[in-house]
Amino acid sequence: MSITIREIAKLANVSIGTVSRVLNNKETGYTEETKAKVLDVVKRYDYIPNSAARALSTQSTKTLGCIIPDICNPFFPELARGIEDMAGSHGYHIFLCNTDLDAQKEESYVYTLLERQVDGLLFASSTATTPKNITRIQKVNKPIILLDACMHDEAIPHVYIDNCFGVYTATKHLIEKGHTSIAFITGSMNLSTSKERLRGYKMALEEAGLPIQEQLITEGDYTVEGGFRAMELLHLQSYTGLIASNDLMAYGVYKYARTQGIRIPEDLSVIGFDNLSFSQIIDPPLTTVSQPAYELGQYAAEMLIKCLQGMDTPSYHLYKPTLIVRESVK
Template identity: 40%
Template sequence: MGATIRDIAEKTGVSITTISQILNGKGSRFSEATRNKVFQTAKDLAYKPNFFAKNMVTNRTNTIGMIVPEVTDPFFSQMVKGAEDYLNAHDYMILLCNSSQDSKREDLYVEELLHRAVDGLIIASPNILASNVFTQLEALHKPYILLDRKRHHREEGNIFIDDYEGGYMATEHLISLGHTNIGIITSDDSFYSVEERLQGYQASLKEHGILGSPAWIMEGDQTMSGGYIASKKLLETADITALFVTNDQMAAGAYRAALELGIAIPDDLSVIGFDDIELAEYMAPTLTTIRQPIYDIGKTAAKYLLKAIQNPNEKMANKKMPLDLIVRESTKKRIVNAE
């Protein structure tokens, strides 16, 4: 059993009330000698404050709820790490919930996290939460940060990238290499971010006078297997020389589909992904991709949320995170054979 305030009192001869006030940061009226004696004795006894008792004094739990669609997804696991590293450095813990892309479970998790008195929430999801959930958050004056969702819901507290810009950048890179028949592997439009990447792809084609074809577009689940199935269907039916895959996991599946069909990357098919998860650098050939700063997105969300907790009346800023084109070995200049 750990040391208690009573143990510190017996060692120091200081009253329990005085020790409690000093340890809870309210002991400025006591002498420096008394404060030092209490702190040193607490350290010597390896004293840890009772979590629930401290919560009653400070009205905080030093816990943050975080909801992600799929914790096993390398993208979200890296985002969680960014948030957790920052929060741990500031004496906060994360309660992590995996919604498995189920909007009902997501709503339930918000309610449960509020019931557990978290100090704030970080919500990463392609789904739009039920309006009553947001009503609860705002009624309780509970700060929250939104990741990976539409930005028209509210004017502040959003950490985001420009997915349209990313889709445009990816397509521009392929066009700059001389490709005009460019396919895209996307997802169903409930994933709004992927839909915006598709719109960026279409805008780039149009700007260059390239008449895109519906046959160049294929939907799949945002997984390796989803990328594999969608890419195989597309490559078997469409005459393309380049492929934009709207996330790196799906791009790994596209590699397998190309291999099975005897299509060499990048000699027969240039491939570009999106996200720059760690896997991209170790694929063969290494994957050209649009990098979003995944770790920093999580870290920034945690930083903004703690600031909102500490300054509840201060308006939260929005933050647009940068995108970068990372050119590796999976894309190359198209060589047109002379007739």
């Protein structure tokens, strides 16, 4: 049986209240010498605190919930790593939930996280039920941070990428290289991220006086397979440049190009979005829009922790992505 707080107090020759303050990281009520004595006993007897009892006394579980849409997309593990590193540096643990963009899974995870009494939530997923799920979180007064513009609600703090600007920059780059016929593979059009990236594409074309050719716009799903299928739909169209709404779909474009004998960039110039680590080692290295997933996760976690500490935080934080020019554009 694990040692109790009462026994720790007796062995360290301090009061039970002092042990409690040390274990709960209270900043006052004991000296550094006393703290060292208590922690020495804790270490020697391998004491494991009762988190449920601690939560009752402190009104905090020191846990945060993080809901993401697709753990298979390398962008989101990097985002989650930034969240976890920042949370860990402040003594918080993370419950990571992957929805696979499934509304039922998202709703189930929200219930589970609230049942586990997480102190706050970071929400990056987006389904048809997301607004209802967020309202449910707000009703129990749990602070929430929206990530990557999973939905638009100015009343909720959010951290996101300027998706419109990112694709605008990519499209403008192709235009400056002489391309006048540019295809675009969107993500799921149920997502605000996808809508903003499409808006950036159209904005750059209009600014350059080029027509928007709807037959060159096709919907993908942010997967390699989605990029491949989109290329099958575009195969009868004529274009020299293509932008995929994320790097995974750009990889699908590469895969399709190989099956058809299409050379990149000699026959087709390709740009992705995300700047995943694989994008610099595929052949040819992919020109892509870089968004700082790790930094985004760090900043969002820091915002949430500040909310929990009662500190003022900005209502939003916008990251400007940058174009990384490599060898996939002629």
